[in-house]
Amino acid sequence: MGNSASPRPEMAFPAGINTTQVKVSIPFQYHTLEEGLDDENDSDDPAKYRSSKGGLRVNTTNFDGPDAPTGLQNQGSQAADATKRLQFNSLDQNTTSPPRRRHTLPSGGDPLRKSHAHTPSGRRKRSASSSVRAFFSLTQEEATFRKWQYAAYVYICIGAALFAPIPFVGVLEIVKTEALRGNDAIGWALGYMLGDLPAFRWQVVSHNLERWICLPERLTREKGYDPTSLGWVAHLRHSYFGEANTRLLMCGYCVIVIAVGLMVVFRLSPFYEVDTRRKVFHFMMVAMFLPLTFIDPAFVALALTIVLILFLLLDLLRASQLPPLSKPLASFLAPYVDGRDLRGPVVVSHIFLLIGCAIPLWLSLGSLPRTTTATDTNSYRDGWELPAREVAMVSGVICVGLGDAAASLIGRRYGHRKWLWGGGKSLEGSLAFAVAVFAGLVASHMWLRIGGWSSPGANTKTNPNSGSSSGGSLESWWDGATLAKACACATMASLTEAVLTGGNDNVIVPVVLWTCVKSLGV
Structure with missing residues (x-):
């Protein structure tokens, strides 16, 4: 291309042709003169791409030779002069390095230098703030020490928020004022859990700590206690075990269920998928709260x-990577997380599981009356006992523990017919959800009757809910109206779970089921 010995012809352009569109013949590249003059990123040096004659070769195809129009010689001469000026300017200014071209091979000049202020694509890098820039100079030992300092500060703040005796700041101080009628929270908790132990009661009385620790009173007929007005479970709780001892037994039962459930989960881990292992925790919630909620709902x-x-609090510490709890918590939760847990720094599965079980119970407690003590208007029991129970209390446990687990296990294995609106839910899974919820509602209704608890609005004097009364008869457990209501509630919850594809069904569906059960009076 550049080895021709013939003299370079003059360029001529026809009328109407833009002279800036003349193509310059450069090895591997063809650019217009306009690009060569205006593109700031073009670092191709014209001095490095000369022909054997020492000049730039201009493509003048169809515009030179004897066939060129003779009336356009002046325009051709002007274009040739412009090309020469471009060449001479490039040769005279070879001492200055041209702007570097991106995304191409280097032009052979100085090697490319890495920019500390811009990214490879040319955008300006975001500079770190002065407070963050100071940490870059820390050694490993200094960074570890600084991390433990920050962890100690966070733990101190958490402890102060819980136990500081400051109004409207300390949590225990707020609980003392709003929920315990001015009784100290720690002393109230000790009496609430240990008040029926003979040795504990003796120590409290002998050291004159009754003003601080609230002991449960002994129920006698002189104080208005009538065992015939209660069911057999409530009678055992008040007369034989005691309220505080019953709570200790409930805690022991929950510890046993948790221990057995964790053993099962750890044995299933190497062989079963994540979703199957997660459902073990759902069944643990059912085993703990379905039989215990009616005994002491508060x-x-x-x-x-x-x-x-x-x-x-624990997930806050895990997400903040604070020692020494963050690594053990992350290692324990890692085998059980799914896609929803990876959308942010918080693992939401276990939190939403607990909220789904608790919200219906909280709503029921807010809608039911509480008992008061006639002998002492400032008793620690005021507001912590309920005269009635209802199936809606356990609707969250039934929905999350039974319905959601059944829908997931059955739908993943046998779900071949999908709903029309998408979302991955199957007809088989929705049917399993409805059947499980229906069975849970019927079982809860039976346990409510067998235990002898009264329902809201029931007259305990004319229809006491003991085991030998009409309220505990088999006809009341299996009446057609109750079964129809339970079926309607289960169907509504199943349809809601099938339609709900974008939200978290562990929170929304229990509220829907509680609304149905509460409104229909199951």
Whole structure:
């Protein structure tokens, strides 16, 4: 291309042709003069791409030679002069390095230098703030020490928020004022859990600590206690075990269920998929709260609240990577997370599972009356006992523990017919959800009758709910109206779970089921 010995012809352009569109013949590249003059990123040096004659070769195809129009010689001469000026300017200014071209091979000049202020694509890098820039100079030992300092500060703040005796700041101070009628929270908790142990009662009385620790009173006929007005479970709780001892037995039962469930989960881990292992925790919730909620609903609601607070605090520590709890928590939760847990820094599965079980119980406690003590208007029991129970209390446990688990296990294995609106839900899974919820509602209704608890609005004097009364008869357990209502509630919850594809069904579906059960009076 550049080895021709013939003299370079003059360029001529026909009328109407833009002279800036003349193509310059450069090895591997063809660019217009306009690009060569205006493109700031073009670093192709014209001095490095000269022909053997020492000049730039201009493509003048169809515009030179004897066939060129003679009336356009002046335009051709002007274009040739412009090309020469471009060549001479490039040769005279070879001492200055041209702008570097991106995304092409280097032009052979100085090697490309890495920019510390811009990204490879040319965007300006975001500079770190002065507070963050100071950490870059820390050694490993200094960074570890600084991390432990920050962890200690966070733990101190959490402890102060819980136990600081400051109004409107300390949690225990707020609980003392709003929920315990001015009684100290720690002393109230000791009496609430240990008040029926003979040795504990003796120590409290002998050291004159009754003003601080609230001991449960002994129920006698002189104080208005009538065992015939209660069911057999409530009678055992008040007369034989004691209220505080019953709570200790409930805690022991929950510990046994959790231990057995964790053993099952650890044995299933190498062989079963994540979703199957996760459903073991759902069945653990059913085993714990379905039989215990009716025994002492206020205590179960309090326990769920405390566990929810612990879950939130522990996940905050895990997400913040604070030693020494963050790594063990992350290692324990890693085998059980799914796609929803990876959308943010918080693992939401266990939190939403607990909330789904607790919300219906909290709503029921807010809608039912509470008992008061006639002998002492400032008793620690005021507001912590309920005269009636209802199936809606356990609707969250039934929905999340039974319905969701059945829908997932059956739908993944046998779900071949999908709903029309998409979302991955199958007809088989929805049917399994409805059947499981229906069975759970019927079983809860039976347990409510067998235990002898009264329902809201029931007259305990004319129709006491003991085991020998009409309220505990088999006809009341299996009447057609109750079965029809339970079937309607299960169907509505199943349809809601099938339609709900974008939200978290562990929270929304229990609220829908509680609304149906509460409104229909199952």
